[in-house]
Amino acid sequence: MTTPFLGRAIIIGGSIGGTLAAAAIADHFREVVLIERDELPTEPVFRKGVPQGAHFHALLAAGRAAMDSLLPGFSDHAFEMGAVRLDSAQDVMRLDRVGWSPRFESGLEFLMASRPLIEKALRDKAAELDGVQYRSGVEVAGLIGADGRVTGVRTTNGEELSADLVIDASGRFSESPTWLQALGYPTPREEVVNAHWGYSSTFLEVPEDWDPGFQALALTAFGDGALTPESASRAMAMWVVEGERRWILTAQGSAGDHPPRTEEKLRDFISSIGVPELDKALSQVTFPEKISMWRDTRSRLRDFAGQPERPECFLAIGDAWMGFNPVYGQGMTAAALEASDLRTELAAHLTERTDELTGLAGRYYAKADALIKYCWTSSNTLDHRIPGVEYTVDGVAQEVDPTSSDFSDRLAAYMALDPERYVRYRETTQLLRSPEWLAGDEIVDAVRERWDELGKAVVPR
Structure with a gap:
């Protein structure tokens, strides 16, 4: 059975998260419109709507693989534009709390490029998809809803656009909680960590x-x-x-x-x-x-996955769901993996319900939430040891345990002792491998047995 085409999807934001979301759903919609507040440049240059664009960006191996799957030819196009190939271990020197990381040929390849080049390469490939179009210089002012569903968006110039699906990919400064509240829905629980x-x-x-x-x-x-x-x-x-x-x-x-x-x-x-x-x-x-x-490097998680009540036909992706402290380099990769999950869940959903999208947001959030929570925990555990770190839930200050990184520090020291184990660890930090093995008895017991020895390694050298 051929999946029927739906009508129009609107994506709020034409940056990396929005472009990948468009790629994830394009096969199922006659029209996918990305509404971007900025005027999108024709060259890979900085723009106002991406204030972090001038800083270094790390595209993890899993993120690159997901981008190539969503938009075939992305990597080749990026390399043609000037991106560089690096071996994750051989070509990279890392100094952290357990010293210099081992260097050897690992086979884990990095794609190194500036944020504007990555974004432009993705847009170029997305523009080749049938029905995908960018509307730049347009700002969304709110959502339109009826009968328990989001049915479109309203722009600042008073235009109303209907849609079968609306995706918020507007980034760290997303206003979706306010928009949802205006439709009568509770705002998602919000955690903020600021080191x-x-x-x-x-x-x-x-x-x-x-x-x-x-x-x-x-x-x-x-x-x-x-x-x-x-x-x-x-x-x-x-x-x-x-x-x-x-x-x-x-x-x-x-x-x-x-x-x-x-x-x-x-x-x-x-x-x-x-x-x-x-x-x-x-x-x-x-x-x-x-x-x-x-200077605004707060990590923020809006728990859309745990929201007790939500409208149908609306979901968030990328930094609109969880905005990372960018020092840990997970943002682009998380957005790509979320988009991959969206593609999988949308295809599965439509085989069951033909052209009906009720329940899609819930199954998408359930699928991607484990990744989101892993990234959130791994990055914020490190921030918790920073003096003066602030952690709030819905604006209420919470206690922070500065020793919460003690195990992860020793785990990193243990991984560096063996090249094969270190490659597996790098694959995990690159989100290519599930982190479940790190919590297995074999690894946990080994770290606990050598706790004091490994603790002595947790100093720079």
């Missing part, structure tokens, strides 16, 4: 034949046991993006210790971390472009 991170980023120009010994370098904030007193709250990353001589540098500071905007002060900030390999590499590069800053 007061701040970013400063710029593109670098590197010399010809420059070889710092890596193609990507990432240093985390160490907390206790840091290399220097200043580096306890500081982190950074730099890696190649488009072309061999175009790199990006992002300096990060937590607990309100934010990196500065001027080149001289930014170099001093990074030098204070106390890593000679980094100082040597930066001494040979120039800062030809302006330094961009970003």
